[in-house]
Amino acid sequence: MNPSRKLILLSLVLLAGCAYEAPRLQPNRAAPQHIAEKGLWSVSDKFEYAVAISGRRVDDSALRDYLQQTSCRVAGPFCDAIRTYPITAPDFNASMSPNGFMQVWTGLLLRAENEAQMASVIGHEVMHYVERHSLERLETTRRTANLAMAAQFGLLLGGIYGVQSGPVSINLGDVTSLVAGGYLASYSREHEEQSDREGLELIRKAGYATAEASKVWQNLIAEQEECDLPRPAALLASHPASKNRMKYLEQMAAGMSGGETGEERFLAVVLPHRATWIRAELAQRSYCRIKVVLERLLKQGANPGELYYFLGEVHRLRGDEEENDLSQAIDYYRKAIPAHGAPVEVHRELGLALRRAGRTAEARTAWQEYLRLSPQAEDAAWVRHYLEKL
Amino acid sequence: MRPASQLTRCVLLLLVGSLLTGCISSKAIRASGGTAVRDKPRVLLMPPDVVVVEITTAGVPIPRADWTETAEKVLVDVAAQSVAARRGELVPYQPPENHDDMPVDRRHLPAIRLHQVVLNSILLYNYQGSSGGGRRGPTLVTKDRDTLDWTLGNTVTPLRAAYDADYMLFLVYRQASSNAGRAAVTAAAFALFGAISPTSQTIGLASLVDLHTGDVVWTNVLKGAQIEVGEPEGLRKKMRELMQDWPL
Amino acid sequence: MGAVQRISLSLCVGLMLAGCASSRTISPGEARKIFGDYEVQSQAKWARVGFRNVEVWTVDGPQLQQLRFYSEMEDGDSLFEIPVQTVLIPPSVIEKQPKYHQKMLPHDIMEMVTATFMQWGAVDAVARRPQIASFGKRDGFRFEVAFYTGGGVQYRALVLGHINPENKLFLILYMGAEDVYYPKFLAEVENILKSVRWL
Numbered sequence: 001m002n003p004s005r006k007l008i009l010l011s012l013v014l015l016a017g018c019a020y021e022a023p024r025l026q027p028n029r030a031a032p033q034h035i036a037e038k039g040l041w042s043v044s045d046k047f048e049y050a051v052a053i054s055g056r057r058v059d060d061s062a063l064r065d066y067l068q069q070t071s072c073r074v075a076g077p078f079c080d081a082i083r084t085y086p087i088t089a090p091d092f093n094a095s096m097s098p099n100g101f102m103q104v105w106t107g108l109l110l111r112a113e114n115e116a117q118m119a120s121v122i123g124h125e126v127m128h129y130v131e132r133h134s135l136e137r138l139e140t141t142r143r144t145a146n147l148a149m150a151a152q153f154g155l156l157l158g159g160i161y162g163v164q165s166g167p168v169s170i171n172l173g174d175v176t177s178l179v180a181g182g183y184l185a186s187y188s189r190e191h192e193e194q195s196d197r198e199g200l201e202l203i204r205k206a207g208y209a210t211a212e213a214s215k216v217w218q219n220l221i222a223e224q225e226e227c228d229l230p231r232p233a234a235l236l237a238s239h240p241a242s243k244n245r246m247k248y249l250e251q252m253a254a255g256m257s258g259g260e261t262g263e264e265r266f267l268a269v270v271l272p273h274r275a276t277w278i279r280a281e282l283a284q285r286s287y288c289r290i291k292v293v294l295e296r297l298l299k300q301g302a303n304p305g306e307l308y309y310f311l312g313e314v315h316r317l318r319g320d321e322e323e324n325d326l327s328q329a330i331d332y333y334r335k336a337i338p339a340h341g342a343p344v345e346v347h348r349e350l351g352l353a354l355r356r357a358g359r360t361a362e363a364r365t366a367w368q369e370y371l372r373l374s375p376q377a378e379d380a381a382w383v384r385h386y387l388e389k390l
Numbered sequence: 391m392r393p394a395s396q397l398t399r400c401v402l403l404l405l406v407g408s409l410l411t412g413c414i415s416s417k418a419i420r421a422s423g424g425t426a427v428r429d430k431p432r433v434l435l436m437p438p439d440v441v442v443v444e445i446t447t448a449g450v451p452i453p454r455a456d457w458t459e460t461a462e463k464v465l466v467d468v469a470a471q472s473v474a475a476r477r478g479e480l481v482p483y484q485p486p487e488n489h490d491d492m493p494v495d496r497r498h499l500p501a502i503r504l505h506q507v508v509l510n511s512i513l514l515y516n517y518q519g520s521s522g523g524g525r526r527g528p529t530l531v532t533k534d535r536d537t538l539d540w541t542l543g544n545t546v547t548p549l550r551a552a553y554d555a556d557y558m559l560f561l562v563y564r565q566a567s568s569n570a571g572r573a574a575v576t577a578a579a580f581a582l583f584g585a586i587s588p589t590s591q592t593i594g595l596a597s598l599v600d601l602h603t604g605d606v607v608w609t610n611v612l613k614g615a616q617i618e619v620g621e622p623e624g625l626r627k628k629m630r631e632l633m634q635d636w637p638l
Numbered sequence: 639m640g641a642v643q644r645i646s647l648s649l650c651v652g653l654m655l656a657g658c659a660s661s662r663t664i665s666p667g668e669a670r671k672i673f674g675d676y677e678v679q680s681q682a683k684w685a686r687v688g689f690r691n692v693e694v695w696t697v698d699g700p701q702l703q704q705l706r707f708y709s710e711m712e713d714g715d716s717l718f719e720i721p722v723q724t725v726l727i728p729p730s731v732i733e734k735q736p737k738y739h740q741k742m743l744p745h746d747i748m749e750m751v752t753a754t755f756m757q758w759g760a761v762d763a764v765a766r767r768p769q770i771a772s773f774g775k776r777d778g779f780r781f782e783v784a785f786y787t788g789g790g791v792q793y794r795a796l797v798l799g800h801i802n803p804e805n806k807l808f809l810i811l812y813m814g815a816e817d818v819y820y821p822k823f824l825a826e827v828e829n830i831l832k833s834v835r836w837l
Binding site: 035036038039040041042043046049052053055059061064138142 | 452454494502
């Protein structure tokens with residue numbers, strides 16, 4: 001067992017003892033009074049500043065406003081206390097800092113099917129804030145001897161030396177981001193379940209279709225199972241077993257009726273960004289996961305041409321990892337061409353896949369079609385060169 | 391948890407040297423070409439980045455807003471005095487009105503962001519491994535370890551225009567303070583897990599950028615063991631050390 | 639948490655790259671042989687850091703600008719540098735690195751480079767200005783990439799490549815902060831690209 005495993009085990013044993021409970025926050029409360037909570041807020045403010053000026057925060061006012069408005073609708077009287085930022089990062093995740101600073105990853109926005117699904121995650125995060133789970137976690141830890149945390153914090157205090165050291169690495173490794181961003185946000189099983197239940201109540205009050213909440217988990221479980229993920233995806237990592245979680249959300253929602261999904265509004269904001277986010281996932285080379293997501297979105301139906309195009313990309317980029325990848329890529333591109341939303345590059349990519357598969361005559365036709373449709377393309381010279389060499 | 395511990399290992403490798411140094415030490419470095427000091431300099435103070443954390447006996451870090459506030463106040467105070475001593479003026483950075491959206495003016499972002507990378511390079515090539523620990527820092531044959539040869543170029547122009555300032559000053563301060571019972575726990579942690587959890591740690595960084603040229607003209611790094619936050623005079627003394635030998 | 643893992647990965651990689659104990663000098667006017675395959679000539683003084691599969695030059699440190707030379711990349715090779723001594727990178731991460739394949743065309747190389755940048759933490763990496771170019775008087779291609787770092791610094795990259803008749807890839811990649819550090823040696827790099835001579 002490596003030392004970090006030992007530390008985790010020990011800390012779990014120690015944490016099992018006495019849990020600290022803080023009364024929930026009241027709306028419109030000015031500033032925290034509790035000494036540890038003041039500290040958490042102060043360090044979270046610094047963290048929020050760092051993230052807000054970082055390159056990962058999506059500087060798009062339409063998207064940011066949309067997230068903020070949805071957060072307000074969900075948070076109700078706590079609207080003023082919550083600030084929600086879209087963060088460029090593949091994978092499904094969202095997080096809440098103790099001071100009401102919320103991050104929603106673009107990988108989550110890509111995977112959500114409608115506003116109600118997104119709102120259910122926001123509701124969950126808002127309840128971490130309202131129920132002061134960070135404070136509870138900190139106080140519970142304080143009351144037990146958690147050496148694991150000490151070691152990590154101690155080391156990372158020096159971490160300013162490590163901040164941003166790669167040619168292209170994120171600003172992380174400072175105690176600020178650790179405290180405020182995620183370390184204390186690794187809440188307990190009870191915290192997660194409480195946020196799930198109360199979050200669902202929030203979105204019901206806000207007029208959303210509560211049945212959508214369990215679908216978020218259902219979709220993530222599908223992604224996980226289909227792709228044999230060794231560890232649960234991000235948000236699922238916190239303890240309520242995902243299936244269990246899906247079930248109780250489903251049961252709770254069964255007792256509620258009505259509400260909207262807000263699908264149209266959601267798609268209007270999200271669709272213009274979708275290709276960029278899919279590319280970011282493709283760059284991670286988690287082909288199976290992105291394929292599961294694309295196939296699901298295809299069932300939902302918006303911009304099928306774009307989705308077929310990227311399904312083709314999944315198979316073309318995977319190349320010869322699995323049998324028939326190239327022929328599947330070619331099939332998907334051909335499905336994309338007549339469908340709504342396919343980019344003109346689909347012809348170029350089709351040509352690339354055909355050539356690689358040794359079908360040169362068809363490749364020629366595809367590339368000629370690309371040049372015909374897009375004669376001014378920046379890469380026309382390259383494609384003409386390919387044609388000459390065929 | 392696992393990724394975090396991976397990160398920790400990575401940072402650990404690089405930091406072990408600097409963490410083990412005992413007392414407070416500081417090292418100021420100036421630009422290679424020297425600095426043309428301007429009379430009555432206007433110095434723009436960028437938002438100070440200060441965090442003070444208490445490490446409890448059990449080893450739990452508790453961020454302390456009150457200590458952070460005190461440390462920031464003293465730090466800014468000392469900086470203002472240092473500028474006043476040159477008949478200059480310290481001007482704080484003003485966040486834009488619509489603070490909720492972006493905490494700094496977008497036109498100032500390139501300079502602020504580039505400064506982060508430049509400061510990191512300075513830490514790596516001018517400071518890393520310079521004090522004890524046995525681990526030698528990396529070197530570049532193109533850079534002299536004892537002088538500064540870094541610039542933000544004309545990214546600083548919008549800042550100079552907005553504040554009519556001659557310099558801008560960045561201040562970073564991190565401190566973990568522990569109480570007495572902590573040392574024993576550290577020893578135990580080391581024995582059990584081979585992990586090093588320092589009892590207390592202070593790191594202060596200051597860098598001064600000439601807004602006329604964009605050049606980083608002076609940096610100082612203060613690091614070492616505990617400073618008593620409860621004693622403002624002691625704190626003040628250390629902060630003065632951070633500002634010592636500055637070129638204005 | 640995949641992303642954190644990647645972040646810490648790029649942090650480690652960056653540190654190892656940047657933190658390599660020592661660098662060697664490339665003197666002005668020196669003709670430098672790249673893995674015995676081709677030769678380039680510099681006019682400025684550079685610091686050189688060596689890896690098993692790539693040679694890296696820099697003046698102000700790899701965080702601010704770097705020039706990377708790759709040679710004879712084969713099936714399954716990635717742009718990822720393998721430091722001479724390291725144990726920190728888990729195999730699962732190395733597996734997912736975008737890899738070269740001998741049937742690739744310039745468009746595929748462009749995708750491989752941008753995806754690699756994104757795995758290293760680049761935000762919104764976009765390739766542009768694809769051109770036909772000469773790599774030491776042989777058929778080659780070049781393109782640029784623009785992206786932001788996680789810290790928000792705008793970066794630019796310039797890539798010159800050549801695929802030889804045995805389908806091996808040769809690549810020279812220059813990247814740096816768009817403000818100050820990339821333009822600082824752009825002219826020098828253009829000259830280096832022109833100086834490529836096959837051995």
